[in-house]
Amino acid sequence: MDEPRARAIFGLLSDAEAPPSRVDVGLARITGRRRLRRRRAVLSGTPAVAVAVVALSASGLIAVLPHGPHGRPGPHQGGHPVTVTPPPATRSFDPLVPYAEFRWLPKGVSLIAGTTGRLSQHLAAGPNAHRAMWSLDITAEGRCNLSSDQILRQLRHGGHPVLRCSTGRSAGFQFTPTGQAPSVHGHLAFWAGHELIWEYTRDSWAAVVGGSGPHLDAARTVKVAGGVIFRAPQPTLMFPIQLTGLPASWRVGSVHYVVGAGAPRGNQLDLAVPGEQGIPLPTVTAALAGRGSSCYFYPGGQSQHRIINGIPVVVTRLSGPRGGQDTFQVCAAHAHGLSLFVSTYGNESPRAVSIFRDHLRILGPDPSRWTANPLG
Amino acid sequence: MSSRDDEYTEYISARMMSLRRTAFMLCQDWHRADDLVQAAITRLYVHWGRARAADHIDAYARTVLVREFLGERRSAWARRVSLDAQVPPAGTGTGTADHDALLDLRAALTAVPPRQRATLVLRFYCDLNVEQTAQVLGCSPGTVKSQTVKGLAALRRALDPDPEPTGERKHSHG
Numbered sequence: 001m002d003e004p005r006a007r008a009i010f011g012l013l014s015d016a017e018a019p020p021s022r023v024d025v026g027l028a029r030i031t032g033r034r035r036l037r038r039r040r041a042v043l044s045g046t047p048a049v050a051v052a053v054v055a056l057s058a059s060g061l062i063a064v065l066p067h068g069p070h071g072r073p074g075p076h077q078g079g080h081p082v083t084v085t086p087p088p089a090t091r092s093f094d095p096l097v098p099y100a101e102f103r104w105l106p107k108g109v110s111l112i113a114g115t116t117g118r119l120s121q122h123l124a125a126g127p128n129a130h131r132a133m134w135s136l137d138i139t140a141e142g143r144c145n146l147s148s149d150q151i152l153r154q155l156r157h158g159g160h161p162v163l164r165c166s167t168g169r170s171a172g173f174q175f176t177p178t179g180q181a182p183s184v185h186g187h188l189a190f191w192a193g194h195e196l197i198w199e200y201t202r203d204s205w206a207a208v209v210g211g212s213g214p215h216l217d218a219a220r221t222v223k224v225a226g227g228v229i230f231r232a233p234q235p236t237l238m239f240p241i242q243l244t245g246l247p248a249s250w251r252v253g254s255v256h257y258v259v260g261a262g263a264p265r266g267n268q269l270d271l272a273v274p275g276e277q278g279i280p281l282p283t284v285t286a287a288l289a290g291r292g293s294s295c296y297f298y299p300g301g302q303s304q305h306r307i308i309n310g311i312p313v314v315v316t317r318l319s320g321p322r323g324g325q326d327t328f329q330v331c332a333a334h335a336h337g338l339s340l341f342v343s344t345y346g347n348e349s350p351r352a353v354s355i356f357r358d359h360l361r362i363l364g365p366d367p368s369r370w371t372a373n374p375l376g
Numbered sequence: 377m378s379s380r381d382d383e384y385t386e387y388i389s390a391r392m393m394s395l396r397r398t399a400f401m402l403c404q405d406w407h408r409a410d411d412l413v414q415a416a417i418t419r420l421y422v423h424w425g426r427a428r429a430a431d432h433i434d435a436y437a438r439t440v441l442v443r444e445f446l447g448e449r450r451s452a453w454a455r456r457v458s459l460d461a462q463v464p465p466a467g468t469g470t471g472t473a474d475h476d477a478l479l480d481l482r483a484a485l486t487a488v489p490p491r492q493r494a495t496l497v498l499r500f501y502c503d504l505n506v507e508q509t510a511q512v513l514g515c516s517p518g519t520v521k522s523q524t525v526k527g528l529a530a531l532r533r534a535l536d537p538d539p540e541p542t543g544e545r546k547h548s549h550g
Contacts, residue, residue: 003500006528009481010401010501018396022410025388025417029381032421296407299483 020292026131030209037176037193086185086201087230089141092118095252096372098234098264100138100206104227106220109133114264116237117254118272119143120167125210129258134210134224137173139165141203144173148188148199151177155190163197165205175207184225196221200230238370239266240338241286242361246350249273250281252375263367269374282355285341288365293339295331308357311335315353328352337365384424387433388417394434395441401497402445402490404482416441438502439512442494446513484534492527499524 093099095116100123102111108127115122119140124132144165146154154161155177165173175197177190184206189198194217195209208225210217237257253272257264265288271281287293295314297303303316308330316329325346330353332340340362342352350359361376363369388395395416399409419440420427430436485493491513498509499520506524510517 002528006496006500006531009485009531010497012478013401013481013485014397014501018393018400019406021392021396022407023392023396023413023417025385025392028388028414028418028421029384032418032424035418035422296405299404299479299486 024130024132026126026133030132030135033194034209037195086187089202089204091141093121093140094118095254096237096266096374098123098237098257100136100228100230101232101234102134102136102224102227103229103232104223105134106224111259113256113258115254115256117167120165120173129260134208136206136208136224136228138200138206138230139167139173139204141201143167144203144205147203148190151190152180152188155179163192163205173205173207182222184222184228189225191218194218194221196225198225200228235263236372237266238263238367238372239269239286239374240288240363240365240370241284241340242363242371242374242376243269243271243284243355243359244361244376245359246271246355246375250375253281255374263370265367265370266374282342282344282352284343284355284360285339287339289334289337289339294333295341308332308353313356330356332356336362338362380424383428384421388420391434391437395437398438398497398502399441399445401485401501402442402494404486412441412444416444419444435508435512438498442498442512443514446490446494480535484531487534488527488530492523492530495520495523496527496531 090099093116095118098114098116099121102123102125105111105125109125111123111125112129112132113124120143121138123136125134126132144163146161146163151161151163153159161177163173163175163177165175167173175190175192175195177192177197179191181189181191181196181198183189184196184198185200187198187200189196191197192207195207197205197207200206206225206228208221208228210221210224237255250271250273253270255266255270256268257266259265267287268283268285270283273281296316297305297314298316298318302318303314306313306315311332312334313330313332316327316331318327318329328344328351330340330342332338340356340360342356342360344350344352344355363371392413395413396406396409399412399416400406403409403412416437420437423440427433427436427440485496488496494513495509498504498512499506504512506517506520509520513520513523515523
């Protein structure tokens with residue numbers, strides 16, 4: 001192998017047509033901004049707080065200075081908070097029911113997707129399906145280490161509170177409140193960088209972030225947060241597939257759903273065994289098949305083409321890293337109008353092929369045939 | 377949108393294809409390539425001030441991408457990806473000879489250890505010289521040279537696992 005041949009190989013490979021991009025620049029901005037704020041808060045502490053306070057004070061949105069010239073915050077006041085009856089605290093959400101809803105979003109922005117877990121839920125809104133600009137995260141009761149009163153007390157005494165929320169298998173959330181924000185629905189609220197956080201009911205937190213530009217962000221963030229309602233009469237999540245005959249202990253752990261023209265469509269189900277959060281269980285993804293739907297065929301004998309129940313599929317077994325457990329996948333690019341993907345791990349049974357063959361009911365792309373009960 | 381965000385978005389949009397292709401060359405998997413780019417551009421946003429001040433933003437972005445690849449980090453973002461975006465490398469399943477040859481090439485490249493593969497991609501796909509490659513990888517030029525030699529050897533072995541025993545033939549023919 002010489003250098004010219006290596007260049008020729010890369011030349012050949014680079015001629016391959018690239019599939020449509022899944023990269024989301026808007027998401028990178030939101031995630032990056034969040035990391036940046038945490039870095040600044042951790043690395044520079046008070047100066048970062050001061051910068052945030054100056055920026056937000058200029059917009060008239062900071063009610064209390066955590067480290068103002070007099071060293072003490074002022075009284076609790078806000079913009080024009082609307083007091084509404086808080087929802088009762090719940091220690092576990094129903095993953096089949098979105099718990100919160102945006103009732104106000106900037107013009108041209110609408111809900112595009114959400115994730116419903118038992119301990120936390122997430123909403124994403126944007127101008128189109130591929131661009132998330134605003135997000136809402138909420139936790140169930142008892143997932144975070146501080147109450148809003150404790151945060152306020154620490155801020156008033158010049159402290160640097162850190163709100164840490166654990167949400168099970170995922171990494172959870174961490175916020176560094178830097179000052180008080182206008183109250184949301186009559187509840188104390190705080191700025192954690194550009195993020196607006198509030199204890200929406202006892203021991204349960206919500207965070208809204210989005211937009212861009214510090215002044216615009218703050219004003220709109222307050223308005224978006226004020227428009228969030230909980231336990232709203234949500235449209236039911238509908239599923240184009242149903243899993244039947246699975247072990248009785250398996251439950252829906254979380255759902256990722258997308259919002260199109262009709263009802264929100266659950267397109268990814270993560271199953272779970274209650275109380276055994278460390279055990280990864282199957283993930284089943286069901287999307288509407290389109291021209292771009294296809295399956296990745298891993299080289300080196302890891303993937304095989306097969307026909308299961310008359311449907312062409314790609315079956316893949318991926319070795320776990322460093323002796324870890326293997327992953328089993330079944331992918332069907334076009335299965336009665338759907339693109340399907342089943343993934344299982346390790347020694348759990350039934351494995352992906354068995355789930356696809358014996359436990360999966362494909363309901364098709366027609367919403368009138370979908371079900372609200374994905375585990376039949 | 378702030379000017380910082382404007383600049384960032386404009387830059388990333390302009391370089392998206394190049395970043396994705398480089399990521400694909402590194403991992404030979406479009407799924408993972410997009411994950412890598414997503415993670416890299418998020419990191420780039422965090423360090424945008426430094427990137428903007430760099431002599432060569434492209435080199436900075438490439439460095440972030442390659443180090444993301446070598447760090448084997450996978451973003452949580454990947455967990456939320458829908459199947460709508462599950463697309464194969466172009467040509468999968470066509471069964472043509474060209475397609476098979478391409479698959480062989482890709483399989484051979486994935487057989488090269490990641491750091492050596494990154495060295496080959498930077499040298500022969502991105503067309504960087506030894507010093508530039510060393511900067512991206514954070515190592516000495518000597519290491520780049522040795523990694524290049526080893527990488528080429530690994531690629532040759534992967535492409536031609538049972539080479540003719542040239543030494544013996546020479547010997548037998550005397």
